[in-house]
Amino acid sequence: MNNKAEKRREQILRAAFQAVSEKGFHSVTLQDIADYADVSKGVTSYYFQNKEDVFRHLLEWVTEKIYKNEHAAISKEHTAPDKLRAYVHAAFANPSDNRKFYRVYLEFLAQANHNEQFRDTNDRFYENCWSIGREIIQLGQKEGTFANVDIDKASYTIRALIDGSLIQWLMQNNDQLHTFYRDNCLETLSNYLTNKNNQNSN
Structure with missing residues (x-):
């Protein structure tokens, strides 16, 4: 083309x-x-070909763009904590962009149950997201800054907390809470990956 x-x-x-x-x-x-x-x-x-063809390519295009932006953000940093911060900050781009993306993304998720192509595209998106998490966690364990958590489970947890936080923020309909949700997400993930919560309870 x-x-x-x-x-x-x-x-x-x-x-x-x-x-x-x-x-x-x-x-x-x-x-x-x-x-x-x-x-x-x-x-x-x-x-x-038709409206569904537009939507299929739209989901591929927007999720690939999100992944590339987030991977580019972590690639600029050198330590695992800095990469984690860059990942969360890239995911929490700004209220306007996050609102548009998650409104569209939630629309697609509602259709994914009945559309195999949408499900396949979403699966690829999450595999890409999890690969970012794995990269950060593996580096953190190599540095000794992150606890010896299960890498796959932790990579799922990272994305789940990012998306869950942003969806909850979206439902609040308050731009002023955007920074709160971003910082809370980062703090929670940092504590989880460094095992601070367990240390504090001992």
């Missing part, structure tokens, strides 16, 4: 992302996506 076609496809996917975040999965039509992209419905149909 040439560069012009790739840019046009991304333009349509960005428009679909905005449309779903504002209108919801079921309400959005192919014409809505075209209108948001400021192109004709025919142009949208040229690049994608």
Whole structure:
């Protein structure tokens, strides 16, 4: 695919992302996506087979973008605690971006039960998220800064706490709580990985 076609496809996917975040999965039509992209419905149909094809590529595009941003953030740091902080801060990008992503993401999760392609894309996203967690934990154990926790279980826990915190923040509908949830998430993960809670209880 040439560069012009790739840019046009991304333009349509960005428009679909905005449309779903504002209108919801079921309400959005192919014409809505075209209108948001400021192109004709025919142009949208040229690049994608139908609405479901747009949504399948949208989920792939947005989750891959999230993963790349988060991996780039940890790659700039050298110690495990710094990588963990960078991971959490990248996940808690800012209230506006987090609100849009999780509104769209929750719409997709609601459909995933009935759509194998959505489930497969989400599985790949979580495998990528868990790989970031494993990388951080393995380094922390090598440094001696993290406790000898089970690496796979801990990688699941990291992402579960990040997503759970952000979804809970989203439901609060209060941007001022964004920093609180981010800092609380990081503190909880840091205590868990360094085993501070167990040390304090002894």
